[in-house]
Amino acid sequence: MGEPREIGALSNSSGLLGDPPFCVALMLHSIYAMSMSRNPEEPVYNRIEEARTRLGLSRQELADKVGVHYQTIGYLEREEYSPSLVLALRIAQSLNQEVSELFSLTPFKKGK
């Protein structure tokens, strides 16, 4: 075993942590990742808004029916969030539609 090292001796080490450009690069990368990274997954297209308005439901009412926050319905309608299978099934059930009629991996054609 080597001799015990004093804590103060760390400040004289020339490891990566003592390298300012390395630390700055790490920090900038972390800040960039935090600010810029978004959900990169494939979008799920849907017709929730169309079906919801046809039934005369507000976002809040649909949210209460399926047990989510009303903003989650907004995120879904803007296709900024892809629902789990359970949520997709619940939404389809609440809107009296089949899942395949409401959700698709390809954009829906208008008027269909």
Next chain:
Amino acid sequence: MSKKNKIYWFEGVTEKGVKSLLNDEKSKYRWLRSQRNRRILVLAMALGLVAVAMGSYWPTLKTNMKLSDGTSVVVYSVTAIFVIFAVLGGYTLLRISVRSIADAPDELLDERQIQVRNTSIRYAYYAMGYVVLALLSSMFFGPELKMFKPEGNDGSYLVIATLFAYASMPSMVMAWREQDI
């Protein structure tokens, strides 16, 4: 009969508290929910944390400012109380601005909110790494740079600032990143 308000000790929230924040569309704090205002709050909070940490450098600052003992005690006490209460207030506002989602347990959130919370906690973990790195660096390098004066300073304000940062980092990350909360 009203249902008992469940307290989540580990998360530091209550069931009623989270539910009321999730449904407070007519709250007087609605102005806090815009991304711009949330980001301003995050920056103010970061400055507050730095100000708390600076308490550890007070003996050095006092010497540099050449204050008399009486004046320095008054300036130190007033500033310390003001800064700590300001940071506590900022922390409270920050939690309101993100509806306590960053601290809430799974059973009070929906699947999207859980995903948002988990992502925020992941980035907060990275950010806390840098805070701790900065803390350790200041402790290792501080004496050499004469930032600490050996007498009457044990770096306790750095620890307090780190605890504040630990508690508020997930909310800060969420407040900064999310468009709508």
